[in-house]
Structures are given as C-alpha cells and as structure tokens.
Amino acid sequence: MTTALLELSQISVSFDGFMALRDLNLSLQPGELRAVIGPNGAGKTTFLDVITGKLRPTAGDVLFKGQSLLNKPEHRIARLGIGRKFQSPRVFENLTVEENLALAVSHPKRPWPLLSSGLNAVERDRIAHLMGIVSLQTRAHQVAGSLSHGQKQWLEIAMLVGQSPDLLLVDEPVAGLTDEETDLTADLLKSLVGDHTVLVIDHDMEFIRRLESQVSVLHQGHVLCEGSMDQIQCDPRVIEVYLGRNEEVA
Numbered sequence: 001m002t003t004a005l006l007e008l009s010q011i012s013v014s015f016d017g018f019m020a021l022r023d024l025n026l027s028l029q030p031g032e033l034r035a036v037i038g039p040n041g042a043g044k045t046t047f048l049d050v051i052t053g054k055l056r057p058t059a060g061d062v063l064f065k066g067q068s069l070l071n072k073p074e075h076r077i078a079r080l081g082i083g084r085k086f087q088s089p090r091v092f093e094n095l096t097v098e099e100n101l102a103l104a105v106s107h108p109k110r111p112w113p114l115l116s117s118g119l120n121a122v123e124r125d126r127i128a129h130l131m132g133i134v135s136l137q138t139r140a141h142q143v144a145g146s147l148s149h150g151q152k153q154w155l156e157i158a159m160l161v162g163q164s165p166d167l168l169l170v171d172e173p174v175a176g177l178t179d180e181e182t183d184l185t186a187d188l189l190k191s192l193v194g195d196h197t198v199l200v201i202d203h204d205m206e207f208i209r210r211l212e213s214q215v216s217v218l219h220q221g222h223v224l225c226e227g228s229m230d231q232i233q234c235d236p237r238v239i240e241v242y243l244g245r246n247e248e249v250a
C-alpha cells in the first residue's frame, strides 16, 4: 500500500472540556479526491484548522508526507504543500484575473508593478494554463471584482493550484452557486486529481455525488463511516445522524 500523504491519528481537540474532535483518524493517499460531510457542528472546520496548523490538537498527531505537522506554524505548513480554500472567495477584487494569477505563480512573491513587466515565459505559460483549467481565458483582463461568485471561487482555486500544493483543502466551494456552476466546480475539482490530492468539505449532496469520490462522514468530532456515496447513503448510522437532525442525505 502507498504511504499516506496525510495521516491524522487519534486527533482530539477540546475547547474548555468540550470535545470538538475526538479520536479522529483519517488518511489520504497521494492523488486522491476525498469528500468530507457531516451535520452542522460535526467538527469539519476544526478538522481543517488542525491540518493547517491554525489549531493545535489536544491529543494525536498529523503526519504529512511522513512528517509531523504538530508545532509547525501555519505558514510553514503551507510551504510544505498544503493549500486551503476558505468558503468565501479571497481574491484581489481590484486586480484582473491575470494579475491575481500572476501574484499566485510568481516566485518569489513580487509586488506589482514589477509583475506587469517582469513575468518570465514559464510564468506566462503557467497563467495561461491556469486560466484554461477554470475557463477564465476570456476574462483575463477583467477585474476580479466584476466576476460572478462562482467565477471568483474558480479564480481562487486556480490561484491555489498556481502555488502547486500537494494537498488542496477546499471548504464549501459551492455554497451560493447556481446548479450549473456547482456541476462545473465538481468537474474542475475532479480534473485536479492525480496532480494534487484534494479534500472537499460540503453540505450539497448532489455536488458530493458528482465528485464520485470516497466520502468520510464526520459526526460529533469523529469519523462515523467512510465509503462511496451509495454506501454511506444506505448506512443506518448516517441516516440516523441526518434524519435525527432533520437534514437530508439524498
């Protein structure tokens, strides 16, 4: 079996005695796409916060490429190859699509206006490639602030991909998107798999189904079960958790 890219073992997080995560185990193989679902308060955000170093667990360990992430500051964890997409888009609204991507791909990070004249051929090709991935080529010179919500989400995903992370953590990317944008987002995330390992959190079950990935169900800070969407939908424990809270898993 391949060595896991990410391995969370026996992770617990206590907020003044309240266990937001409790003996959580989860591992991701390189190049995998994984969905994580769970009712409100299940611990999904806390789980991402632990991986990215925003929160230190009370117990347990997080290994990334075999190396413990505990005690590493957030910026070092990011540099090790973990990118996080937050729920609301974080793009530079006053810069164009191309300029946003230029900032993402330039090494080292160079301030504007150096970027406008200073991109090398490799960086320009990379930006063109990234715009292609998210179908924003025709918007290259449009300021990000004028894009639709979905297009901003895609731009930010492209910016993250531009930093070549091994692992992409994507938090509720389709909240507020149209059905068509939701489907396109699923296809986009699937297209990243292989080159990247992608973990997606969302509540939208149609979107999760379209990802065609393994699904981990979080409940009360613990992985309740894992399997394909068809498998978890039939699992009585999952039905109980969702029906018990009057939410649908269908």
Ligand SMILES: Nc1ncnc2c1ncn2[C@@H]1O[C@H](COP(=O)(O)OP(=O)(O)OP(=O)(O)O)[C@@H](O)[C@H]1O
Residues within 6 Å of the ligand: 015, 018, 019, 020, 038, 039, 040, 041, 042, 043, 044, 045, 046, 047
């Ligand atoms: N800083 C904190 N102090 C105390 N309790 C917290 C803190 N952060 C989270 N919690 C609690 O921990 C539990 C898990 O929260 P978390 O935000 O991780 O859940 P979630 O699955 O992301 O929920 P949602 O789907 O609503 O975003 C919740 O009961 C929440 O109230």
